[in-house]
Amino acid sequence: MTHCPTEDILLDYVAGSLNGTQLAEFERHAKECSRCDALVASQAAVWRSLDEWKPEPVSAGFNRELWRRIDAEAAAPSWRARLHFWKQVAPLAAVLALVVTGFVMDRHSHPQVTAPAAVAVSATEADQLERTLDDLQLLEAVDTATPAKPAADLM
Amino acid sequence: MAEWVQSDMEAVAAPDLDAQLMLRVREGDDESFRVLLEKHRNPLVHFLQRMVQDAGASEELAQEVFLRIYRARGSYEPSAKFTTWMFRIASHLAINWLRDERHERAAERLDAGRTADKGSGDLPVRELKDSRPLVEQDMVHESRMQEIRDSIAALPAKQRAAVLMHKYEEMGYSQIAQALECSESAVKSLLFRAYETLRARLAHLAAGVTP
Numbered sequence: 001m002t003h004c005p006t007e008d009i010l011l012d013y014v015a016g017s018l019n020g021t022q023l024a025e026f027e028r029h030a031k032e033c034s035r036c037d038a039l040v041a042s043q044a045a046v047w048r049s050l051d052e053w054k055p056e057p058v059s060a061g062f063n064r065e066l067w068r069r070i071d072a073e074a075a076a077p078s079w080r081a082r083l084h085f086w087k088q089v090a091p092l093a094a095v096l097a098l099v100v101t102g103f104v105m106d107r108h109s110h111p112q113v114t115a116p117a118a119v120a121v122s123a124t125e126a127d128q129l130e131r132t133l134d135d136l137q138l139l140e141a142v143d144t145a146t147p148a149k150p151a152a153d154l155m
Numbered sequence: 156m157a158e159w160v161q162s163d164m165e166a167v168a169a170p171d172l173d174a175q176l177m178l179r180v181r182e183g184d185d186e187s188f189r190v191l192l193e194k195h196r197n198p199l200v201h202f203l204q205r206m207v208q209d210a211g212a213s214e215e216l217a218q219e220v221f222l223r224i225y226r227a228r229g230s231y232e233p234s235a236k237f238t239t240w241m242f243r244i245a246s247h248l249a250i251n252w253l254r255d256e257r258h259e260r261a262a263e264r265l266d267a268g269r270t271a272d273k274g275s276g277d278l279p280v281r282e283l284k285d286s287r288p289l290v291e292q293d294m295v296h297e298s299r300m301q302e303i304r305d306s307i308a309a310l311p312a313k314q315r316a317a318v319l320m321h322k323y324e325e326m327g328y329s330q331i332a333q334a335l336e337c338s339e340s341a342v343k344s345l346l347f348r349a350y351e352t353l354r355a356r357l358a359h360l361a362a363g364v365t366p
Binding site for chain 1: 299
């Protein structure tokens, strides 16, 4: 490797994930390149520094406190439990509301489609018309059968 | 995205031991949760200690992580590695905590400024008991540690989380990407920038030079 490595190789070096061959090649190059040599030295300092940073021990009562919180939640179903219930129910309710709304709006926008009602109305009208015609025929028959009285009888 | 799907499918095909334990927790086996707690408590608390740099807060956050895992047991599906899921919750909580803490600190600084204006000459003074070399070494060591902590604290929250997961939890790009909910290339970029900043701030420690 005569040129400085690509950014990907540098990143993998910095992240410590170069394979053996790549690492050896990069380190060989770094010995001849002051820029990469400086990067190797400063990155080594970062890794050493981070290795020195030891965490503090975890409190002895950590588990006890966690189980106390878990038991407290189990004993008193909180708003979280109710929220969980509504979270599960809400999508179903929303879908149901959408279906009902769609059905109602559809009925309002197409009133002529209500076929059974329309049929019922026309049947009633036909019956009435037929009865009226029968009545008229009956009246006509009665009229022709009765002899006309003289005007004097009426006085 | 395709990488995420692939790794998720691998996780589904061969669920890790933690995922198997979590499936038992789902069935109501609290003993399996105890096993998970014992196994992951220390790495999780230590990650959070380094993230928020506040011992009390880090334990509270770790408890919140385990509590959320326990609460979610009923709907648990092993769609990713258990630790990835755990660190995703932890990073999310820690990043939120840091954001809120930054606001609180800003408010405290304002209050402190007002108090100082009123005049207070009774500030506690830390006294050194003696000046033996051992104490001096301790002070030098503590100063180095403070510098390392400050360097990490100076990183933006996501870069900080990426470095800590990469360095101390030995997580790969893909796992960090899933935990931080971003792409692998974004993780590479976060790590590169973070290590660049750390090199600039910590390089002098290699030669034992004080800045």
